[in-house]
């Protein structure tokens with residue numbers, strides 16, 4: 001946990017074998033208020049990287065930076081050795097084709113069927129035929145354990161099912177990096193468990209790099225390979241789930257205690 005990888009300057013233009021995204025000394029203010037404060041973070045290739053922290057600590061803003069949706073005041077964000085901070089919107093759009101996103105709210109189009117929701121990016125960004133699209137959607141719905149629901153509308157689905165359709169929509173573009181912003185917020189424990197399983201399964205099956213924002217420690221301990229905790233716009237701790245459980249950092253200990261994880265006498 002005490003290695004210096006997060007503070008070392010990344011080697012520019014070089015794809016790092018272990019780290020797919022390297023954030024270096026990021027700073028961002030909104031209306032004179034600093035919300036990201038010298039944040040450095042490495043995202044491991046092919047692994048489930050979870051960013052935890054309380055609300056308002058800068059998790060979503062950090063993720064938006066990683067996706068190139070927000071420009072920092074200073075600092076760099078290397079994706080496979082290339083700094084995306086100075087990139088034009090045109091170049092960022094090309095880069096984002098390698099990304100999949102699953103948001104806190106499923107963000108499905110209510111007026112479209114599940115089929116049309118999932119077909120949307122395929123019609124927009126690929127030249128696939130109707131037949132190909134149909135096959136892809138059948139397969140992807142099976143992979144998220146929702147076979148045959150093509151003709152349903154979002155309003156007919158539970159929150160957990162909507163999240164899974166959101167994931168299906170991201171998966172059809174075969175992303176290299178999947179971003180999830182609080183994918184289990186608002187779900188009951190069983191739906192949460194199902195979404196967790198799906199994140200883990202997707203990561204394993206496709207070998208994608210997964211970046212997950214969460215404030216749910218039970219979920220995090222279940223599926224994370226690497227955890228980073230953000231507090232006041234800074235990374236205050238990072239490591240494996242085991243290292244987090246054993247962390248002496250008071251901010252981490254408080255967070256775990258208030259999450260109901262510690263002091264329950266059991267191994268999580």
Ligand SMILES: Nc1ncnc2c1ncn2[C@@H]1O[C@H](COP(=O)(O)OP(=O)(O)O)[C@@H](O)[C@H]1O
Pocket residue numbers: 030031035053054055056057058059060061062
């Ligand atoms: N576009 C914006 N304009 C002004 N303030 C913002 C904007 N986006 C986020 N903030 C502020 O930045 C802080 C961190 O927000 P956010 O990253 O969304 O927190 P969270 O950790 O809950 O995801 C909050 O105080 C929020 O109000």
Ligand SMILES: [Mg+2]
Pocket residue numbers: 059060061
């Ligand atoms: Mg957020």
